[in-house]
Amino acid sequence: MDVQELLKFADGLVFTKIGKHLDDLQQAVVRGTWQGKRYSEISKEVHCTERHVRNVASKLWQTLSEILDEDVMKSNLRSTMERYEFSKISNSGYFNLVHKGNINVCTETPHPPTTPQNSPPTQTSTEDDTQEKPRLDLRDAPELRTFYNYPNSPLTTLENSIARQNCRLLTITGMAGTGKSAIARNLIPQIQSQFDRIIWLSLRTSPPLETTLKNLIQFLSNQPEINIPANTDTQLSILIETLRENRCLIVLDDVQQILSSGQLAGNYKPGYENYGTLFKLIGEIPHNSCLILNSWEPPSDILTFTDDNSAVRLLQLTGLGEAATEILRDKGLLDEEHWPELINLYQGNPLWLKLVAQTINNLFNRRVSKYLSYQSVFLGDELTPILQQHYQRLSEIEKQAISQLSNEIEPVSFTQWMAKCQGSQGELCKAIQSLARRGMIEKLSYESETVFTIPPVLKQYVKMVAE
Ligand SMILES: Nc1ncnc2c1ncn2[C@@H]1O[C@H](COP(=O)(O)OP(=O)(O)O)[C@@H](O)[C@H]1O
Numbered sequence: 001m002d003v004q005e006l007l008k009f010a011d012g013l014v015f016t017k018i019g020k021h022l023d024d025l026q027q028a029v030v031r032g033t034w035q036g037k038r039y040s041e042i043s044k045e046v047h048c049t050e051r052h053v054r055n056v057a058s059k060l061w062q063t064l065s066e067i068l069d070e071d072v073m074k075s076n077l078r079s080t081m082e083r084y085e086f087s088k089i090s091n092s093g094y095f096n097l098v099h100k101g102n103i104n105v106c107t108e109t110p111h112p113p114t115t116p117q118n119s120p121p122t123q124t125s126t127e128d129d130t131q132e133k134p135r136l137d138l139r140d141a142p143e144l145r146t147f148y149n150y151p152n153s154p155l156t157t158l159e160n161s162i163a164r165q166n167c168r169l170l171t172i173t174g175m176a177g178t179g180k181s182a183i184a185r186n187l188i189p190q191i192q193s194q195f196d197r198i199i200w201l202s203l204r205t206s207p208p209l210e211t212t213l214k215n216l217i218q219f220l221s222n223q224p225e226i227n228i229p230a231n232t233d234t235q236l237s238i239l240i241e242t243l244r245e246n247r248c249l250i251v252l253d254d255v256q257q258i259l260s261s262g263q264l265a266g267n268y269k270p271g272y273e274n275y276g277t278l279f280k281l282i283g284e285i286p287h288n289s290c291l292i293l294n295s296w297e298p299p300s301d302i303l304t305f306t307d308d309n310s311a312v313r314l315l316q317l318t319g320l321g322e323a324a325t326e327i328l329r330d331k332g333l334l335d336e337e338h339w340p341e342l343i344n345l346y347q348g349n350p351l352w353l354k355l356v357a358q359t360i361n362n363l364f365n366r367r368v369s370k371y372l373s374y375q376s377v378f379l380g381d382e383l384t385p386i387l388q389q390h391y392q393r394l395s396e397i398e399k400q401a402i403s404q405l406s407n408e409i410e411p412v413s414f415t416q417w418m419a420k421c422q423g424s425q426g427e428l429c430k431a432i433q434s435l436a437r438r439g440m441i442e443k444l445s446y447e448s449e450t451v452f453t454i455p456p457v458l459k460q461y462v463k464m465v466a467e
Pocket residue numbers: 145146147148149174175176177178179180181182183320327350351
């Protein structure tokens with residue numbers, strides 16, 4: 001759905017309900033919201049006060065909420081609308097809504113829509129190739145939600161890598177909440193016209209490679225399960241052949257679930273080493289398809305690809321930076337001048353910021369300044385278990401090194417850090433490299449030297465564990 005379609009859609013809904021079309025200001029609000037603009041920006045464009053724009057928007061959201069029987073607001077307009085397919089029926093100006101989720105809504109249409117009650121949450125089509133391209137299986141993917149894009153954002157980088165550089169293997173890494181799934185999900189509408197088939201699979205339940213290959217072959221080559229051989233090598237050849245014949249996009253999410261705990265980053269869990277063969281084949285063998293891996297850390301095989309292989313890319317996410325202000329705005333926080341400090345503390349991690357914004361709303365009456373003056377980093381019941389999962393994956397030597405680093409006030413150089421840790425230099429060196437791959441330490445350049453720090457949220461957690 002593009003902005004014109006959204007406008008037509010919203011206009012049709014409102015017309016059905018109140019018999020009036022959207023006026024210019026309402027259209028500007030819908031358009032601006034779609035583009036991720038603030039009310040203040042929209043108000044400048046339409047030359048009226050922000051307050052007036054807010055009032056108009058608020059009434060419009062209310063009308064749309066009543067029609068759709070679910071809460072519509074600035075932050076979810078896009079995702080809510082995208083859950084509906086629409087088709088204009090004759091020239092009556094009415095719309096026939098088909099909800100892709102589990103609620104079934106219809107507007108006043110001459111013929112009520114027939115919508116399966118239990119239709120899958122996202123678009124899927126498994127029919128034959130006469131279907132419109134691409135064939136999609138996004139049942140395992142998260143919903144499209146409000147997504148703030150910005151110049152040079154990872155989304156743009158990924159789009160370019162796939163569209164212009166024909167990347168075959170893309171790995172997106174970052175701690176929980178950095179937005180890996182959101183980026184991959186928002187990438188799909190941008191590039192889907194270039195692909196014949198697109199499938200999203202999550203490895204959250206740690207499926208063995210055979211299961212994953214079967215699922216991929218079944219969908220991508222349209223094979224009934226019964227025809228798929230049991231032998232993994234044969235399955236791999238069938239898959240590669242399919243990736244050559246059709247341009248396919250595969251997203252494997254939550255790849256960290258097949259990687260091991262208690263060891264350096266990137267080692268496979270016992271029994272999952274054969275996933276490495278899949279990743280290597282897709283990266284090395286020429287074909288026109290693309291595999292995106294989302295993971296807390298890069299699987300070891302990814303690191304063996306050398307820089308000169310432009311078909312293979314690794315993208316480490318570090319947070320939204322300035323775009324994170326939009327998240328705080330959506331949450332209705334106050335004291336905008338303190339937002340950069342808050343974003344810095346939480347590394348621009350959208351999930352962590354959403355969680356702390358809830359706390360600030362609940363306990364500090366939306367005042368960021370009050371929150372910051374009370375406590376610099378608050379972990380809370382939601383963030384602690386997330387950090388715990390990351391910490392528990394570390395090897396003993398990584399735990400030792402990170403706890404040493406969390407005692408430092410200033411950034412330290414490699415030599416200073418090593419001097420404070422016990423163990424062989426070689427082992428420590430590997431541990432530091434591994435922590436960096438996990439995105440759990442930050443590297444900064446300082447007077448031609450590399451220095452290391454630990455992000456404030458993790459520092460707080462590591463100190464808490466040490467107590
Ligand atoms: N660029 C963005 N703009 C707005 N919200 C975002 C953005 N990136 C991520 N989010 C939100 O942050 C949360 C965490 O993102 P998610 O993709 O689930 O992280 P990850 O997959 O890395 O754990 C989700 O609620 C997601 O909608």
